Amino acid sequence: MTTTLINTSAHSAGYTDKLLLPHWAEIVKIIPEIEGVTTFQLKFTDPEVENRYRFEPGQFNMLYVPGYGEAAISMSSDLETANGLLVHTIRHIGNVTRGTSRLKVGDVVGIRGPFGTSWPLDAIEGLDVVIACGGIGLPPLRGAIYRIIRNRDKYGKVTLLYGARTPKDLIYPTEYETWQKAGIDMQVTVDRGDETWTGRVGVVPMWFYHFRVDPHKTAVLTCGPEIMMRFVIYEALARRIPSDHIYISLERNMKCGQGACGHCQQGPYFICKDGPVFPFSALENIFNVEEY
Amino acid sequence: MVPAEDIHSALQKIPWFSTLTPEHFKKTAELAHLRYAKAGETFFREGDKQDYVYIVLEGRVSLDIFVPHHGKMHFYTAEPYDVFGWSSVTPGMHQRIAGAVAVLDSTVACIDAEGLRQFAENDHDFGYLLMRRLANVVASRLMVTRLQLIDMFAGPTETMND
Amino acid sequence: MTDKSLTIGSTVALPKPELDLLMADLRKNGFQTVGPHLQDESIVYTKIDGLKDLPRGILSEQNPASYRMIQTGKDRYFDFIPGGQSWKQFLFPPRHTLFTAVKDGKWLLKENDEPTPRYALIGVRACELAAIHIQDRVFLREDFSDPIYRLRREGLFILAVNCLDPDATCFCVSMGTGPRLAAGFDLCVTELDEVFLVEVGSELGRSLLADRTYDLPSAFVQNTANQALERAAESMVRTMDTSDLPGLLTGQLEAERWTEVGKRCLSCANCTLVCPTCFCWDATDQVDILGKSTRRERVWDSCFNPHYSYVVGGNTRPNIRSRYRQWLTHKLGAWKGQFDVLGCVGCGRCITWCPAGIDLTEEVAAIRAEVKA
Ligand SMILES: Cc1cc2nc3c(=O)[nH]c(=O)nc-3n(C[C@H](O)[C@H](O)[C@H](O)COP(=O)(O)OP(=O)(O)OC[C@H]3O[C@@H](n4cnc5c(N)ncnc54)[C@H](O)[C@@H]3O)c2cc1C
Ligand code: SF4
Ligand code: SF4
Ligand code: FES
Numbered sequence A: 001m002t003t004t005l006i007n008t009s010a011h012s013a014g015y016t017d018k019l020l021l022p023h024w025a026e027i028v029k030i031i032p033e034i035e036g037v038t039t040f041q042l043k044f045t046d047p048e049v050e051n052r053y054r055f056e057p058g059q060f061n062m063l064y065v066p067g068y069g070e071a072a073i074s075m076s077s078d079l080e081t082a083n084g085l086l087v088h089t090i091r092h093i094g095n096v097t098r099g100t101s102r103l104k105v106g107d108v109v110g111i112r113g114p115f116g117t118s119w120p121l122d123a124i125e126g127l128d129v130v131i132a133c134g135g136i137g138l139p140p141l142r143g144a145i146y147r148i149i150r151n152r153d154k155y156g157k158v159t160l161l162y163g164a165r166t167p168k169d170l171i172y173p174t175e176y177e178t179w180q181k182a183g184i185d186m187q188v189t190v191d192r193g194d195e196t197w198t199g200r201v202g203v204v205p206m207w208f209y210h211f212r213v214d215p216h217k218t219a220v221l222t223c224g225p226e227i228m229m230r231f232v233i234y235e236a237l238a239r240r241i242p243s244d245h246i247y248i249s250l251e252r253n254m255k256c257g258q259g260a261c262g263h264c265q266q267g268p269y270f271i272c273k274d275g276p277v278f279p280f281s282a283l284e285n286i287f288n289v290e291e292y
Numbered sequence B: 001m002v003p004a005e006d007i008h009s010a011l012q013k014i015p016w017f018s019t020l021t022p023e024h025f026k027k028t029a030e031l032a033h034l035r036y037a038k039a040g041e042t043f044f045r046e047g048d049k050q051d052y053v054y055i056v057l058e059g060r061v062s063l064d065i066f067v068p069h070h071g072k073m074h075f076y077t078a079e080p081y082d083v084f085g086w087s088s089v090t091p092g093m094h095q096r097i098a099g100a101v102a103v104l105d106s107t108v109a110c111i112d113a114e115g116l117r118q119f120a121e122n123d124h125d126f127g128y129l130l131m132r133r134l135a136n137v138v139a140s141r142l143m144v145t146r147l148q149l150i151d152m153f154a155g156p157t158e159t160m161n162d
Numbered sequence C: 001m002t003d004k005s006l007t008i009g010s011t012v013a014l015p016k017p018e019l020d021l022l023m024a025d026l027r028k029n030g031f032q033t034v035g036p037h038l039q040d041e042s043i044v045y046t047k048i049d050g051l052k053d054l055p056r057g058i059l060s061e062q063n064p065a066s067y068r069m070i071q072t073g074k075d076r077y078f079d080f081i082p083g084g085q086s087w088k089q090f091l092f093p094p095r096h097t098l099f100t101a102v103k104d105g106k107w108l109l110k111e112n113d114e115p116t117p118r119y120a121l122i123g124v125r126a127c128e129l130a131a132i133h134i135q136d137r138v139f140l141r142e143d144f145s146d147p148i149y150r151l152r153r154e155g156l157f158i159l160a161v162n163c164l165d166p167d168a169t170c171f172c173v174s175m176g177t178g179p180r181l182a183a184g185f186d187l188c189v190t191e192l193d194e195v196f197l198v199e200v201g202s203e204l205g206r207s208l209l210a211d212r213t214y215d216l217p218s219a220f221v222q223n224t225a226n227q228a229l230e231r232a233a234e235s236m237v238r239t240m241d242t243s244d245l246p247g248l249l250t251g252q253l254e255a256e257r258w259t260e261v262g263k264r265c266l267s268c269a270n271c272t273l274v275c276p277t278c279f280c281w282d283a284t285d286q287v288d289i290l291g292k293s294t295r296r297e298r299v300w301d302s303c304f305n306p307h308y309s310y311v312v313g314g315n316t317r318p319n320i321r322s323r324y325r326q327w328l329t330h331k332l333g334a335w336k337g338q339f340d341v342l343g344c345v346g347c348g349r350c351i352t353w354c355p356a357g358i359d360l361t362e363e364v365a366a367i368r369a370e371v372k373a
Helices: A047-052 A095-100 A139-150 A173-181 A204-210 A226-238 B007-012 B015-019 B022-030 B113-122 B124-150 C016-028 C126-139 C147-154 C203-210 C219-234 C245-250 C256-264 C270-274 C320-339 C360-372
Strands: A023-034 A037-044 A060-065 A069-074 A086-091 A108-115 A128-134 A158-164 A185-190 A218-223 A246-249 A277-279 B032-037 B042-044 B052-058 B061-067 B071-078 B099-102 B106-112 C011-015 C032-039 C042-047 C058-063 C066-071 C095-104 C106-111 C119-124 C157-161 C187-191 C195-200 C281-287 C293-300
Touching: A023 C106, A037 A047, A037 A108, A060 A086, A060 A095, A069 A086, A069 A095, A069 A108, A069 C281, A086 A095, A086 A139, A108 C106, A128 A139, A128 A204, A128 A226, A139 A218, A158 A204, A173 A185, A185 A204, A204 A226, A204 B124, A218 A226, A226 A246, A226 B124, B007 B015, B007 B022, B007 B032, B007 B106, B022 B032, B022 B113, B022 B124, B052 B113, B071 B124, B106 B113, B113 B124, C011 C016, C016 C032, C016 C119, C016 C195, C016 C203, C042 C058, C042 C066, C119 C126, C126 C147, C126 C157, C126 C320, C157 C203, C187 C203, C187 C219, C195 C203, C195 C219, C245 C320, C245 C360, C256 C320, C256 C360, C320 C360
Parallel strands: A128 A158, A128 A218, A158 A185, A218 A246, C032 C119, C119 C157, C157 C187
Antiparallel strands: A023 A037, A023 A108, A037 A086, A060 A069, A060 A108, A246 A277, B032 B106, B042 B099, B052 B106, B061 B071, B061 B099, C011 C195, C032 C042, C058 C066, C095 C106, C095 C293, C187 C195, C281 C293
16 A cells, blocks of 8 residues: 555546645746845646636645745635636745745745635625725736726726835836726825825725725725734724624635644634635634634 | 815715714804915924814825934825824914825815814804814824834844743 | 354454464564554553563553553553553644655656555553544545555555543543544454454454354453443543534633633644644655755644744744634534544543643533533
């Protein structure tokens, strides 16, 4: 008897070949975004894997850099926009993510995934959508933005609140105009402005002070530093947006991505498989418990 | 654009004013005038004496503070219906502790701070409504300041503790 | 003697030396026999070649933060209560190579093709079998079937043993898992002074036993065993009130007791490593010195390790209070919702092996008392 780590037979339909072994994907293009953040376009080396690989915006991969290890990285596009390529935008901040900064076009990385829940783009059809994100919280939402733009008439007012530390920390700045033209109200905020900045200065949640929302027909999608999301949620709840219309993407230490290694647990959930995207109604009892 | 002569109709658009009694509204409007500011125009500078409290109607006004060696830091922008220069209404504050500059062409309602303070002093019912509104402004400003203070987008400043 | 009437559910009296032959048969059939062995003053589970390797005439005495072996000189093999190790090391190896990536121009993936060992576990207690059943639910799910665990589990042979002399740290009666075995084994032994009473639990167990020499048990022998089993259950001193544990604990996330126990706990992770149900793991790369190949290895991890809940810039459970709370509320709370069973079988290992003598039954009682107060 030999150990076979890949097991496709014992699982239900769909892309299931993802247990513990990564698939190689070649770097097709590297796009420097801002200092310390890079976008990688990847193509699976095995065409069969490429063909059956499907995902929804909001899901993530475990990205493996040989010798460094794995990191959870969200899809930062959708397959349609990226012509079937996998797109990951990575902040080089620790061991693995800094390892990716040394990679060149033609190098390979390992991919396991896709994992987790996705943004509820079908469930929120017909509603106004407030997308509230900050810093590296925009990439996990970009696929959703593309999807919304392609189906713009299915949604009401769509507002994108994006916050960053300073104007030069804004990711994907060249796309904002296209998004604005495609019917997304772009509200960009920085923590600190400089002399040339004519945009908003402040923090993302303060948008709620200045704009009216119709609580019964508004959905909020939020991703970013947990403290920012917390304040977005406070403001959304204060405006009586129902907690099951507020969606949040949580970040926890992750090793397996499939509810097996234990690392990402919080309360009843494995954030990697029950999340990362949750309706806030599912988190009400645990989100504000300190250090839980 | 808001017609200059009609400060009344301008103020009526501001949510807080629609909650005032007709009498309170009238008296407040008497203390107010409109100002059109081109982008780059200054409302006040740090150290100026406090004269008006402002409400943005259109445009965007940035609040800044001068930090030696860093230049002007913009720490807040007031958006339509936002209040700025509110400390002029609170007793005890005598000079501006920040500067305010229009970053976009802006229309701003300017309300005589001393007159407003007098009015509140003489009519505590109005005074309560005014201070309640200002308390909200201050609370929201504190929330923003706290989140900025936390510097939530900063990289890791420390490695794993314990 | 071959007895055609031997069926699943039958019980026979097996002379002790016959167990040696039965283990030899298991090995002949490709099994590695692993079982209890006295090593460095404690009972470990390791490869054994027969009765001679079992801890003959040994009793253990366990208390919070204390473990001692006692020589009885009796001709008995299973009087001890299990030590710090559990069977999980065989199904869920503490270290296991997932793959090796080799750079030969491009990176290539080499799967771990070591043959999966086929284990015969000799001497599995009721609580331990319950723990295996719990880990079955963790590792063999519809949405995630762990290949390493699955292959080891599928080939497993279980010779179970009834406990006759629970230790002071045991509380399996409260958890409903022991001390008497009910099902899920291939063979189940109750040890008496002169003989093993062996119950057949599976076809494989039946066929192995059928080749041995045994007697039908006399009514006297059966009576003696039954009485010993009843006495065992009655003698258990430690208890835990399990009524609505998940509700109790998840409702008490801010209990004072967490702060208090957080001061005593050292966050050493012993409790999680000895626990037969804890399943957390980490994966790391072991790089060769030239950077040409790297071995990715899965290793046991613990919610008490600081890096376990590390995220860039901080730690979601930055102190011991929060880690102990995570451990207990998961084990006795959230686990139920996740796997439809509690994560504790009452084996008492975490009590014995905690250097601070922290006793989860006491912690639960204290939290219950806070609710009532
Ligand atoms: C669902 C999800 C989606 C993510 N999407 C993106 C993305 O699109 N782009 C991006 O740049 N980053 C993303 N992150 C964060 C990214 O996973 C971490 O920055 C990365 O794991 C850091 O690993 P490292 O080895 O570089 O850092 P180190 O500091 O060396 O990390 C050590 C270990 O801690 C853990 N860890 C550290 N920080 C995090 C973290 N923030 N989240 C989870 N585990 C962490 C990892 O297990 C890592 O192995 C995402 C995280 C999650 C959970
Ligand atoms: S929690 Fe303690 S008593 Fe319960 S199964 Fe684990 S080690 Fe045994
Ligand atoms: S409870 Fe005891 S064994 Fe567990 S981590 Fe704390 S000190 Fe170690
Ligand atoms: S990442 Fe392993 S359980 Fe969620």
